[in-house]
Amino acid sequence: MAKPKIAVFKFSSCAGCQLSILNLEEHLLDILGAVELSYFVMAKRENFAGPYDISLVEGAVTTPRELEELKQIREGCKVLVALGSCACFGGVPSIKNYIGTQREVEERVYTHLWDIQSIAAYGIDHYVKVDAYLKGCAIDLGELVEFLQSALLGVKPRFRTHSVCGECKLKENVCLLVSGKKACMGSVTSAGCGALCPSLNRACEGCRGPADDCNAESLAQVFHEELGLTKDDVVRKFRKYAGNTPQFKKGASFYERA
Amino acid sequence: MSERKIYVGYVAREEGDGALDMVISAEGKIKEARFKIWESPRFFESFLVGRKCDEVPELVQRICGICPHPHHLSAVQAVEQAMGIQVSEQTKLLRHLLLLGDWIMSHALHVFFLAAPDYLGYESVVGMAGNPELLPIVQKALQFKRLGNDMSVVLTGHEIQNRTSVVGGFTAVPDGAALRKLRQRLEGIKDFALETTRLAKTLTSDAVYADLVRKCEHVALKSETEYAVTNGRLVSTEGLDIAEWEYPQWLIERHVPGCNAKHAIIQGRDSFLVGPLARVNLNFGQLSADAQAIAQEIGFQVPDYNPYMSIVARGIELVHSVDESIKTIDLLGEPKYEDPQYTIKAGEGYAITEAPRGICCHGGRIDRDGVVQKWDIVAPTARNVYNIEKDLNEFVPKLMHLSDEELTLRCEMLIRSYDPCLSCSVHSLKVNIHREG
DSSP: OOOEEEEEEEEEOOOOHHHEEEEEEHHHHHHHHHHHEEETTTTTTTTOOOEEEEEEEBBBBBBBBHHHHHHHHTTTTEEEESSSSHHHHOTTGGGGGGOOHHHHHHHTTTTGGGOOOOOBOOGGTTSSSOSEOOOOOOOOHHHHHHHHHHHTTTTTOOOSSSSSHHHHHHHOOOOOHHHHHTOOOOTTOOOOOOOOHTTTTTTOOOOOOBOTTHHHHHHIIIIITTTTOOOHHHHHHHSSSSSSSSSHHHHHHHHHOO | OOOEEEEEEEEEBBBSOOOOEEEOOOOOEEEEEEEEBBOOOOHHHHTTTBBBBHHHHHHHHOSSSSSHHHHHHHHHHHHHHHOOOOOOOHHHHHHHHHHHEEEEEEEEHIIIIHHHHHHHTBBBHHHHSSSSTTHHHHHHHHHHHHHHHHHHHHHHHHSSSSSSEEEEESSSSHHHHHHHHHHHHHHHHHHHHHHHHHHHHHHHHHHHHHOOOOOOOOEEESSSSOOOSOOOEEETTOOOOGGGHHHHHEEEEEOOTSSSSSSEEESSOOOOEESHHHHHHHHGGGSSSHHHHHHHHHOSSSOOOOOGHHHHHHHHHHHHHHHHHHHHHHSSSSOOOOOOOOOOOOOOEEEEEEEETTTEEEEEEETEEEEEEEEEEHHHHHHHHHHHHHHHHHHHGGGGTHHHHHHHHHHHHHHHHHHOOOTTTTEEEEEEEEEOO
């Protein structure tokens, strides 16, 4: 059987998620033995045209050019993977969607606006069908390996969809929200990171986007009424990594309405 | 022949999207050499306005996956400066170590994954790994890069996006045992760091590179006490000597049509170079003893104005980073948890750190509620783009005898020698060469 052909593409993002592939140092040579890395501009000078078996796309779509490229990528592959929170939900670049018109956003940074072609930032499934999501800012290396193994075996990868709280409890961490009175978003955020931040005494910032059983409105209330965050603070919390998702939109708009 | 056109795809093995357009006249002169950068702008400076000051370091580390820590630490220090926050010696040491780990990861990535394939005639490190003679070097290089990554994991919980460093300090500190394990591995890799420097020298010793010298202003941080990493005064080979917070007045940016990155000049002067070559040139005497010794062994003399020698400078800095990390770990001993507490105040602050590829500047104004009013970010590659164009204008006429394919490769190599982190600012490249006449 021929090795599956893999392509890696980058839209608006920091390149950290595709760097994560190179950060699999100890598995890298094994992976390169099992798949054919056909297109990976960050790592290779010779890159080959599709079609590909698996296309990994990093970054949010924020320009018409990226949107056109995304459509071609979708047509040119069997399995399309959103690599990281920017590709999954719009990520950090999506913050700009909620701070005024695109023109206002541009005027703060650039003087010659005719040159700038930027549209609202969305995850790739806003435009095309996506087959798998590797969440997180940046992606979790364990999940990346799990995905590649599953793809090679032709089985569905096992990703967690419950909240970070589940993983945090398994680690027997003291609850940052209840005991530490810190604005931790673990209860609404999708697991898979091993509760990385709370385990390091850092409140979860929701970088993996909403969990399946997300109750963002209730957490927004807790943040404001019990922890004393200002309403603006609460809105900022839900509009950071996944402000585009319907679930986190509920958290952000809970106090914006008022 | 009326016109000679060369079209090359992306300049690979960098991060981000961009292109280089060159028009060469019949007389062999460059009529135009310009970067066209189409990496989509992400408007960090715009959306940071209205965010809380403690979110700035968390968000700006997401500007670049290759050098997240310099962005993060510049922003942390700028916020601390704005609000008058003093941090402990331990925090300063942890930050120092964090950036050294970033240098190790990024320099190892650059030397072996991004640059070496060019010099050895491979399209990528994948090809190098296929050669049984080179495979052990590739494996060792992977270990080296992993060590840099593990320094980040031990200090911050993650290879790329740090989870512990915040305004005021760290939410959690590594235990001494974990640091001592890193120390052992650093000692174990030292010989390979020296070998890397020798290899870098061998790769660049071809006569074709010796000629490619262009004297330009080199800019780097300088500290009184150490080879500057996290802070210092900003100095240059042409006599610039200013405090960190003065950079907005001296390092000027211009918006260039057709290009999402801005062009950088020094007030009243011209383009300049930042990065490992500038640092080694300006701070040679503060490198570790072994880093200075290896430089002498391979015959590297400062100042060196050949940009292709940046790969050698990276080798020298790898040796220094290993030595300096060991020293820093010894100074840290058994780190103790310190609560990163601070009071929010209105203020303005600017700070600079040395990213692997050069100075990374952050700063702005915060109101009394801790909300950002203005934030300025200049990534190192943004400083270098204009200088790269000037290099091309000078060097390409010397390389006209080369075939289109060779010429394109040399141009790509020049650009890669700056290790442009294109996500930061200007982004991968496509080289278009048009020869007229």
